Amino acid sequence: MSQAERSFNFAFHGTLWASAYLALILAPLAVLLVGSVPPGTTFAWDFAVALGFSALSLMGSMFLLTARFQWTTRAFGIDIIYFFHRWVALIAFVLLLGHPVILLGVEPLLIEYLKPNAPWHMLAGAAALLAVILQVATSIWRKYIGLEYDTWRRLHALLAMTAIVLAVAHIVGVNYYIEAPWKHELWFAFAASWIVLMLYLRLVRPWRISRRPYRVADIKAERGDAWTLTLEPVGHAGLRFLPGQFVWLCLWHSALAMREHPFSISSSAEQPQRLSFTIKKLGDFTARLSQVTVGQAACLDGPFGAFSIDRYPGAPGYVFVAGGVGIAPILGMLKTLADRGDERPVWLFYAYKNLDYLTAYDQLQALQSRVKLNLVVILNDAPADWTGERGLLSEGILRRHLPDNYRDLEYFLCGPTVMTAAAERDLERMGISVRHIHTELFEMA
Ligand SMILES: Cc1cc2nc3c(=O)[nH]c(=O)nc-3n(C[C@H](O)[C@H](O)[C@H](O)COP(=O)(O)OP(=O)(O)OC[C@H]3O[C@@H](n4cnc5c(N)ncnc54)[C@H](O)[C@@H]3O)c2cc1C
Missing domain, CATH: 3.40.50.80 (Nucleotide-binding domain of ferredoxin-NADP reductase (FNR) module)
Known part of the structure; x- marks a missing residue:
């Protein structure tokens, strides 16, 4: 590919993904307004309902943002995507909070729906909100609480799936604005696609990664409490990447374990068969590098990132x-x-x-x-x-x-x-x- 073609490709992918993202978050909302629409009650009531649906639509899009698709990370850079994810998540959280707060303001008797004997779909809604509150709190105060990063990641994924399933159960149970059977099915389809994305990331992709194994070829101490770790592909041609990109690396655990860590590739992109990483000792994972042995199995997910001279x-x-x-x-x-x-x-x-x-x-x-x-x-x-x-x-x-x-x-x-x-x-x-x-x-x- 020529250099001009490569530049065009980056811009093209960026525009394509931004448009696809907008379509993805707006489509579930547009569906609500098609076909039979309830006459509506007060503006405040319908506004609160709209906030709930918008929050759910944004929450669903998080699965796409964090699915580590190489097309997206190549177009924007993973740091920008995670930064965006953080802000969209906070916006979704505020919208979601607005939903019950406004409804309770309009109709204080709704508080009854938060009691244990309330209908299941209302309890599902309350539990979804609780899951999201936990997600936001553990993300903002992770270091303060002393939650280890890997534990936090697993908890974050679990809470995300729980919140989505409960929120969809809530809207289906309440059945307001989605009375038409095809709207039910469509919302189910949206929710299912978010869960499928999550399962793809957590199960299918690890399985594919495990089919392209690596072994440690060398491990060398560097100045400044650092190590240079070199990997070789086992039974395949290695990794094609742009200089400056990074991968998620797993040692000691399989790709399924959600224990992979991001590291930049510090070797030449012209040598895809010998990948090096320069890693500084920081916490649990990086401190264990001194125990790595030549021949040890490793796996890589990548390449990712937009930080490249290319x-x-x-x-x-x-x-x-x-x-x-x-x-x-x-x-x-x-x-x-x-x-x-x-x-x-x-x-x-x-x-x-x-x-x-x-x-x-x-x-x-x-x-x-x-x-x-x-x-x-x-x-x-x-x-x-x-x-x-x-x-x-x-x-x-x-x-x-x-x-x-x-x-x-x-x-x-x-x-x-x-x-x-x-x-x-x-x-x-x-x-x-x-x-x-x-x-x-x-x-x-
Ligand atoms: C794009 C990118 C490229 C990186 N490249 C390098 C590199 O080339 N060399 C290098 O020494 N370091 C690099 N890092 C940092 C490296 O990933 C962390 O230092 C390492 O994961 C720390 O893990 P730990 O268990 O040793 O420390 P911990 O004490 O568990 O973590 C310290 C901090 O590292 C981050 N971190 C920990 N685990 C993960 C994870 N699984 N995913 C994302 N972030 C995590 C968190 O912010 C955490 O607070 C890179 C990070 C990113 C995001």
């Missing part, structure tokens, strides 16, 4: 800004440029505490003979004899090293949020368009 193939050069293990996807892009014999200049601003922590420093030095790499290391805690940059990355440091045509280059930022946010501000102050600045965040929730 999305901007016409750039006259690239600038990378890395902090800590944020170097991982950048390493992958640099190695790919090296393997392709790409002669365009690249700049890497790499900030860390001190030289001992500078993950993959040796690999970067080796790359300097294969890529036109201008490596600018910025040490926060530099030794007295250090001749490079010191302190934190700043506009001054960027200006000192970038060429005159710096506004034409593409910028890729990956590292701690504080650092990337400050770098984004510096770059924007220097007159670089936000369209040229691409950031990868290592945190999803």
Whole structure:
């Protein structure tokens, strides 16, 4: 595929998916207004009912947003999709709360429907609301409650399915606005498609992943409490990916266990048969890397993400800004440029505490003979004899090293949020368009 075709493809997929998403959330609402429609009661009553239906429609769309379809993540980037998911979820939550609150305001006697002897469909509605409240609360306060990420993910998926099933039972039981049998069936079909999506993600996809196994080919300690893990495909051709993309990796557990973790590929996209990951010790999963043995089984789901130089193939050069293990996807892009014999200049601003922590420093030095790499290391805690940059990355440091045509280059930022946010501000102050600045965040929730 030519570079122009690739750029067109990204834009095309983005538009297609945005339109499909809009159609998906509006279709269930449009169905309510077709055919026999009840005469309606008061505006407040019908408004509250509409809020309930809208919330359910948005909730259903979450399954699509989090189904990790490669077409969507390639078009928008997974961080943007998860960010969007978070906001749509909050909007759905507010709409859902509005539904009983307004109804109770209009008719306070409805409180009777929240008692244990209420009709089953009303109890189903109340239980669906409770499931969503739990979902939102455990998502917002996960760290505060001390809920482990993997446990939270499994609970989140379970609550989502529970809420959808109970909410559909509620609207079918209440039977307002969906009296026509075909409307019943259609709402069932919507709900079934959301559940099928969930089952696809949790059962079918893991099964397909398990049919393309990998084995650990190498595990090597790196500076800065990090490891480089290298995998080889077993019985298949490996993974085709864009430099800078990431995968969900499972070690010790099967793909079915929902214990996979996202990691950027730090090896060259030109070598799909040997995939490396540069991983920093952080919590349970990453701390266990010291126990990984050569030959151990592994599995991968991916590739995902839009953080890639291949999305901007016409750039006259690239600038990378890395902090800590944020170097991982950048390493992958640099190695790919090296393997392709790409002669365009690249700049890497790499900030860390001190030289001992500078993950993959040796690999970067080796790359300097294969890529036109201008490596600018910025040490926060530099030794007295250090001749490079010191302190934190700043506009001054960027200006000192970038060429005159710096506004034409593409910028890729990956590292701690504080650092990337400050770098984004510096770059924007220097007159670089936000369209040229691409950031990868290592945190999803
Ligand atoms: C797109 C992306 C690319 C990444 N690439 C790299 C990389 O190349 N190298 C690297 O060292 N780290 C990378 N990370 C971060 C890495 O995924 C986490 O550090 C790791 O999952 C932590 O797991 P843990 O059990 O060791 O720590 P924990 O203490 O359990 O988790 C620490 C934090 O990591 C995040 N996290 C944990 N588990 C998951 C999960 N299953 N899915 C999503 N987020 C999770 C949560 O925000 C959590 O608060 C990346 C993250 C993302 C989102």
